[in-house]
Amino acid sequence: MRMPGRFVAFLTGLSLLLAGCWDNRPIDTRALVLMMGVWPATGGRVEVAMEIPTPSGLTTLTGGGTSAGSQGASAAYYVLTGTGSNVMSALSNAESMANGDVYLGQTGMVILSTELSPQARKMALEALARIGSFDKTAYLGVTESSERAFMDFTPPSSPLPALYFLNVFGCKSCMPVALDQTVWTSEQDRYTAGVSLWLPLLVPAAKGFRINQMVLFRDNRLAAILSPTATRWLGMALGRTHKAAFGVMTIFPGAPVAVRAVTAKSSPSYRMTHGQLHLRVALNLVGTVDLLPAGDATAPTIHRLDTALARMVAHKVAHALVLAQKLGVDPVGFGRAYLFRHPHAGREWARLYRKAPVTVTVRAVIHNLGDLT
Amino acid sequence: MWPFGRKSASSPAPGPVIADQLEARPASEPPVPGAATADNIHRIEGTLESVLRTDPMALQDAIAEMSALSGRLEGMLVDFELTGQLNRFSGSVAAAYARLNNTVGGSPDIILRQMTIGQTLKWPALLAFADGMVDNMVLDQDTLRMVELYDLHAGESSPEAIHRAVQYSMMTVGHVSTESDWSKLLDELTYGSALLFVEGAPAVLVLDTVKFQARHIGRAQSEPSIKGPQEAFNEILLTHMNQLRRRIRSSWLKFDSMTVGGYTKTSVLVAHIEGLTNPELVSAIKRRVAQVKVDEVQELHQIADRILERRSTLFPMTRTTERVDWVARDLLRGKVALIVDNDPFVAVYPNTLMDFYQTTQDYVFSTWDGTLVRLVRLLGIILAVYLMPLYIALTSVNPDLVPTKLILTVAGSRQGIPFSPVMEVIIMYIIIEVLREAANRLPQQLATTLGTVGAVVVGTAIVKAGIVDDLMIVIATLSALGLFTTPSYEMTAAWRWLFWIMVVGAYAFGIFGMILVTVGIFTYLCSLENFGVPFFTPFGPTRIVDLADSWVRAPANWFVNRPTYTRPVDVSQARPTHVRGDMDLYQAQRDARQ
Numbered sequence: 001m002r003m004p005g006r007f008v009a010f011l012t013g014l015s016l017l018l019a020g021c022w023d024n025r026p027i028d029t030r031a032l033v034l035m036m037g038v039w040p041a042t043g044g045r046v047e048v049a050m051e052i053p054t055p056s057g058l059t060t061l062t063g064g065g066t067s068a069g070s071q072g073a074s075a076a077y078y079v080l081t082g083t084g085s086n087v088m089s090a091l092s093n094a095e096s097m098a099n100g101d102v103y104l105g106q107t108g109m110v111i112l113s114t115e116l117s118p119q120a121r122k123m124a125l126e127a128l129a130r131i132g133s134f135d136k137t138a139y140l141g142v143t144e145s146s147e148r149a150f151m152d153f154t155p156p157s158s159p160l161p162a163l164y165f166l167n168v169f170g171c172k173s174c175m176p177v178a179l180d181q182t183v184w185t186s187e188q189d190r191y192t193a194g195v196s197l198w199l200p201l202l203v204p205a206a207k208g209f210r211i212n213q214m215v216l217f218r219d220n221r222l223a224a225i226l227s228p229t230a231t232r233w234l235g236m237a238l239g240r241t242h243k244a245a246f247g248v249m250t251i252f253p254g255a256p257v258a259v260r261a262v263t264a265k266s267s268p269s270y271r272m273t274h275g276q277l278h279l280r281v282a283l284n285l286v287g288t289v290d291l292l293p294a295g296d297a298t299a300p301t302i303h304r305l306d307t308a309l310a311r312m313v314a315h316k317v318a319h320a321l322v323l324a325q326k327l328g329v330d331p332v333g334f335g336r337a338y339l340f341r342h343p344h345a346g347r348e349w350a351r352l353y354r355k356a357p358v359t360v361t362v363r364a365v366i367h368n369l370g371d372l373t
Numbered sequence: 374m375w376p377f378g379r380k381s382a383s384s385p386a387p388g389p390v391i392a393d394q395l396e397a398r399p400a401s402e403p404p405v406p407g408a409a410t411a412d413n414i415h416r417i418e419g420t421l422e423s424v425l426r427t428d429p430m431a432l433q434d435a436i437a438e439m440s441a442l443s444g445r446l447e448g449m450l451v452d453f454e455l456t457g458q459l460n461r462f463s464g465s466v467a468a469a470y471a472r473l474n475n476t477v478g479g480s481p482d483i484i485l486r487q488m489t490i491g492q493t494l495k496w497p498a499l500l501a502f503a504d505g506m507v508d509n510m511v512l513d514q515d516t517l518r519m520v521e522l523y524d525l526h527a528g529e530s531s532p533e534a535i536h537r538a539v540q541y542s543m544m545t546v547g548h549v550s551t552e553s554d555w556s557k558l559l560d561e562l563t564y565g566s567a568l569l570f571v572e573g574a575p576a577v578l579v580l581d582t583v584k585f586q587a588r589h590i591g592r593a594q595s596e597p598s599i600k601g602p603q604e605a606f607n608e609i610l611l612t613h614m615n616q617l618r619r620r621i622r623s624s625w626l627k628f629d630s631m632t633v634g635g636y637t638k639t640s641v642l643v644a645h646i647e648g649l650t651n652p653e654l655v656s657a658i659k660r661r662v663a664q665v666k667v668d669e670v671q672e673l674h675q676i677a678d679r680i681l682e683r684r685s686t687l688f689p690m691t692r693t694t695e696r697v698d699w700v701a702r703d704l705l706r707g708k709v710a711l712i713v714d715n716d717p718f719v720a721v722y723p724n725t726l727m728d729f730y731q732t733t734q735d736y737v738f739s740t741w742d743g744t745l746v747r748l749v750r751l752l753g754i755i756l757a758v759y760l761m762p763l764y765i766a767l768t769s770v771n772p773d774l775v776p777t778k779l780i781l782t783v784a785g786s787r788q789g790i791p792f793s794p795v796m797e798v799i800i801m802y803i804i805i806e807v808l809r810e811a812a813n814r815l816p817q818q819l820a821t822t823l824g825t826v827g828a829v830v831v832g833t834a835i836v837k838a839g840i841v842d843d844l845m846i847v848i849a850t851l852s853a854l855g856l857f858t859t860p861s862y863e864m865t866a867a868w869r870w871l872f873w874i875m876v877v878g879a880y881a882f883g884i885f886g887m888i889l890v891t892v893g894i895f896t897y898l899c900s901l902e903n904f905g906v907p908f909f910t911p912f913g914p915t916r917i918v919d920l921a922d923s924w925v926r927a928p929a930n931w932f933v934n935r936p937t938y939t940r941p942v943d944v945s946q947a948r949p950t951h952v953r954g955d956m957d958l959y960q961a962q963r964d965a966r967q
Binding site: 015016019021024025026027028030032034053055058059060103105106108133135160162163166 | 768769770772773775777778780781783784785787788789790793794877880881882886
């Protein structure tokens with residue numbers, strides 16, 4: 001079929017008219033929200049805070065310099081806050097105070113306060129899912145700090161806190177346990193039956209943010225804040241260990257052997273035997289030994305080290321899994337696999353999960369020997 | 374000339390007629406036709422001026438024109454009386470002189486020389502030639518001197534005998550032919566031949582004395598190559614043929630001659646290799662060239678633009694080149710070359726998109742270098758067409774697609790810039806276009822200076838003035854350089870237009886708009902044809918064999934057959950070369966021992 005030229009021209013003109021290109025605003029005229037947080041406010045309201053880079057901060061960033069943050073004379077960013085009965089209204093209130101078009105498409109980090117009520121937390125997460133222009137790939141975390149303490153804190157290594165998080169979470173192999181969670185993946189966890197939401201805890205510290213604890217949620221309620229140690233073992237069960245270090249004490253009494261750069265691959269599974277649910281996690285560890293006593297760098301010694309490491313890890317990971325089991329949370333997602341095959345067994349899953357024995361099998365291989373740079 | 378001006382109000386100045394050297398004009402010589410009429414006209418001129426209330430200058434124009442017309446008519450009448458035809462030379466030298474003097478004689482470069490043949494007989498003759506277009510040496514030594522000094526025998530007193538003697542005995546010019554038709558005689562005269570009219574002989578001797586003032590054969594300026602042949606065509610058709618013959622020493626190389634142009638009568642050659650090139654292609658091109666009816670042909674494109682199926686395509690369908698080696702190569706690949714006199718560029722047909730991205734240099738170096746430069750050219754197109762629109766799309770419509778650190782850099786560099794990204798792009802592209810055009814118009818040395826001024830001074834100044842940001846300078850420079858990687862100049866125009874369409878698409882719809890325009894470009898490319906050959910081949914339709922010489926340049930021994938799209942009669946162009954390495958060396962050593 002041959003379309004007349006006039007018709008094509010009409011279609012082109014019409015589409016250009018309807019494109020709304022005159023509403024396009026250049027990026028430099030928009031207020032780029034790089035980080036956003038939700039905190040509880042008085043009277044059951046919520047407060048939304050947004051970190052927005054200043055023009056001078058942007059210029060400094062372009063030039064490769066550093067800035068003193070919001071506290072300094074030439075602040076790299078400013079914090080815009082607004083309160084409301086829900087996240088959307090708080091966001092609107094905050095937006096009304098901005099001197100430009102607030103743009104959420106570049107938001108890199110979203111913070112939720114641990115003080116938020118379950119209802120408020122749920123509404124906040126649902127609001128994030130509904131905002132069209134919001135970038136769903138933003139990282140998500142929780143904090144116990146207040147809005148002022150958190151948003152006004154500028155890590156010395158980065159003029160913009162949002163960039164700090166983007167750097168940390170962007171490099172998965174740089175952290176002992178990669179605790180990155182995005183809005184997108186958290187939505188998956190929230191709406192998928194049989195898996196519990198977990199988020200990293202962000203703590204402002206002297207040299208930056210401390211990110212080594214995991215916060216477990218059960219039906220939007222905060223179930224537990226794991227210690228750094230428990231986080232490490234549970235992270236191993238989740239397969240998120242990329243650069244862990246352990247001290248094996250049992251090979252040479254009084255002289256611990258450091259096993260470093262341990263990477264763990266996790267394969268969780270379940271098995272039903274005679275109506276009994278069995279949970280199983282198979283771990284595959286690869287690591288490097290820093291230093292062995294002279295003359296002991298032999299194959300049998302390495303083998304003994306492998307065995308000792310596997311035994312220790314298996315014990316600790318099993319312990320962390322049992323802890324989660326007792327809390328009634330399933331961050332690994334055994335339930336997701338079970339309910340996939342038994343979609344109508346939602347009610348009995350909680351009962352089965354609490355009583356299921358946990359088995360952790362570990363295969364550890366020391367594949368390298370020597371100092372790490 | 375009347376009625377358009379008064380500068381030539383006086384009667385037309387006669388041509389530089391060389392003084393009559395006849396010592397004694399034969400008694401039978403008729404009076405010069407038209408002379409009496411001109412005298413009469415001049416006599417009544419004064420009377421008319423006083424009687425008629427008209428502009429005397431206009432009147433003089435009219436009289437001059439009438440005088441010339443009268444002379445021409447009387448010459449024609451003499452020819453008509455003797456031959457019965459108006460357009461045929463009768464054998465009367467006086468009539469020929471009148472006719473020539475009143476047609477082309479007014480032009481200062483047309484020389485009419487009345488002379489005699491033989492030392493004793495002194496037979497009247499007329500020599501006509503265009504000054505500057507003939508070889509003076511040939512004319513003086515091989516024609517005039519021989520004619521005047523030759524001593525005719527007593528038996529050679531008849532016009533036919535004298536004509537024969539002059540043609541076969543006196544003339545030492547390489548090529549002498551005879552012609553009686555006045556229209557052809559005038560064509561030959563203006564082409565540079567010398568005409569020798571012999572009294573009483575109805576055929577005029579046409580002496581090949583052509584020698585044009587020609588530019589020397591130089592290097593190819595528009596398609597330079599680091600290595601390989603450098604020779605370019607000049608404006609002379611004969612040189613074109615010589616250069617091609619030197620490269621293709623085959624009797625199958627044919628030049629089919631045609632003439633186009635009502636006034637210019639420009640020679641056009643359709644070059645092809647018989648037995649190799651598809652005869653239907655040759656026939657189609659010749660037929661279309663023959664259909665071109667124009668008054669003037671000054672350059673190749675006046676014909677090339679008229680022989681295409683679709684004449685207003687955005688992408689050029691005619692690949693022109695000034696490189697001799699490239700035309701020879703294309704002829705040997707089964708293409709047809711269109712050569713036009715006075716134009717150093719030659720067109721080849723049919724063409725595909727890839728033909729505009731192939732150069733001699735691709736084949737001079739290794740396959741890796743050839744492939745690399747072609748991929749760089751492809752990257753150049755992408756940069757030229759997409760980079761600036763991408764900047765608009767990502768900074769105005771789809772900033773969410775840009776990594777955060779990059780968007781911060783972009784936003785930081787745009788601080789204080791009063792114009793939107795799309796305006797920045799428009800400003801920078803206009804500057805690039807102005808600089809490009811200025812560089813084209815200037816001499817080579819100044820163009821280099823202009824490039825420096827444009828790139829450094831204007832670029833720096835415009836950033837300091839706060840009109841565009843630093844990033845835009847980088848983007849604009851890359852875009853401009855990307856366009857310069859296209860070897861064929863005519864192809865750049867297409868991409869420059871598409872760039873603007875892409876800008877509109879990017880500004881209106883962002884990345885989605887750019888994808889839409891890209892789909893449109895591919896669709897358009899697929900719809901184009903060139904003498905029945907799909908323009909987008911070997912990509913669409915896919916020709917696997919031809920892909921070896923597309924954006925990659927395969928090793929030379931892969932090119933066993935000619936390109937499929939030219940549909941050559943002789944498909945094979947080479948046999949695979951099998952180098953046996955050690956075996957060859959062993960054989961050579963054994964031969965040496967023996």
